[in-house]
Amino acid sequence: MMGRTIVIDPGRCIGCQACVSACRECDSHRGKSMIHLDYLDQGGSVASSPTVCMHCEDPVAPCAQVCPAEAILVTPDGVVHDADKSRCIGCGNCVNACPMGVPKIDLAAKLQFKCNLCYDRTSYGLAPMCATVCPTGSIFYGTLEELRTERPGVEVASTFDFDGSIISTGVAMVVPRGRPVDEPLPGGAGEHAHVTGSPQPAGHLEPSADNVLGEPL
């Protein structure tokens, strides 16, 4: 994981959407939220979980590796940036290759957009918008030492298991005390993942080619 990074604790998330609103206010992508907030058990419980870009370190940024247009830059500080506007061709490779489900695509603009760790803020030492406004500390920004000062004895993990492929990430997640920290977190998706047939999001579109291809050019 990166030295100064986001640490997510889904157990603290109350699903208030403050992070989503704050993300929309960010100067570098005004009006569009890059953070995802998912309700994990709609109708059953209030469990929710925020997802930012995990800034994959090893293998480094699968989204950037599969990009046919060399549009996704990874800076030496480990931040995986959103697509370069002059290069992105809107193919969607990154959207579908990302094991975490992070990048989005604007089909009309032929442009990908994703969390860039609020680079306009973090490069000046400020916390990302989402971490700034999160009322419960579900999204924390800082070093592991700073986190432990606030929450003594807390453990974090930053590896995920997808079908036996281990991905280590720059962003970490809180795990319960006593759990081996080097044990990867379950990725959940993949060839061997159990199919749940989870409910569709409200107002979902009927399956159609137009939803994924957009208008003809």
Place this chain on the structure above:
Amino acid sequence: MRPVVVGIVTALVLCAVIYLGSRRLHDFDSALAPYAIASVFLAFGIAYRYTVWISSPGARRLFRKGWGAALSWQNLRRTPTALPRMIATYLGFQKFLGARSRSRWAAHQLIFWGCLLAAAITFPLTWGWFTFTANTGAGPQYTMNIWGFGVADFNALSVLGWLLFHGLDLAAVLVIAGATYFLIRRMRDREASTGQRFGYDLVPLLALIIISVTGLLLTFSSVALHGGGYEFLAVLHMAAVVLTLLYLPFGKFFHIAQRPAAVGMQLFKYTGHGEIRHCRNCGEPIDTTAYVDNLRATMRDLKLDFDAVAEVCPRCKRLRRGQAYRTTVKPGF
């Protein structure tokens, strides 16, 4: 090694067409030789950089699929207008930029058409392909020749004549307007300035403005200063153009060579098999079957062995990961 060979072959082919097109250098204007030489280096650079680019798995597969779709006889019969329509709306009028921002679209169109006009005039002139000959010693009737063949007679004092001889000035005005807009945006707008790099984002704009301003100053010198300072300005303009051409393959300008890949990508998606792959989990459409298969093959090329995730929609990936965390890591939070 391969990119170097491709680059050298491309540069040699350009040398050959310059030689033949200028009627064995008969029409070649030696005053413009630095521009012609720079264009040969440009051809090397573009071909070298392009070959390096398409050797990466993602680009290589898309390059093949895109050309396969573009050259497919079956696709041509089924949708004969698809390719020209995409080239016009995407590469020419750049409809997608309008969806990003109307003002950026307008500014980019100014730069695009300005540069296209300038390139269409400059390259054939410096290669000795275009020549203008006066029909009489005093003018004003001129003949425009391409490869030594007369193609059009015009009066230099007519509107057409003025446009022909001031095409580069018109191009400069278009480019200055567009590039100035982008330069101001890069200084004021934090959406543009976040993560911007001087060499990558600002140098191209400054180069376009310097080329255009020095070009206009050449006309100003000949019209208003009786040629005063012309030689100095000509060298300054030439240096700006040559350095920009040499920089072109290795900076932001390379998107000019990369952008047509979008047409190949879109053709591949549209004229593929027409089958849609749905999320294994919830059934939402993901992309065309051919495209998802192509992506999975790309991921395997890159040793990203979790390629099965390409068949799960982004939302289900997040939900499944969250549900697994809730089930096995922090039960029942």
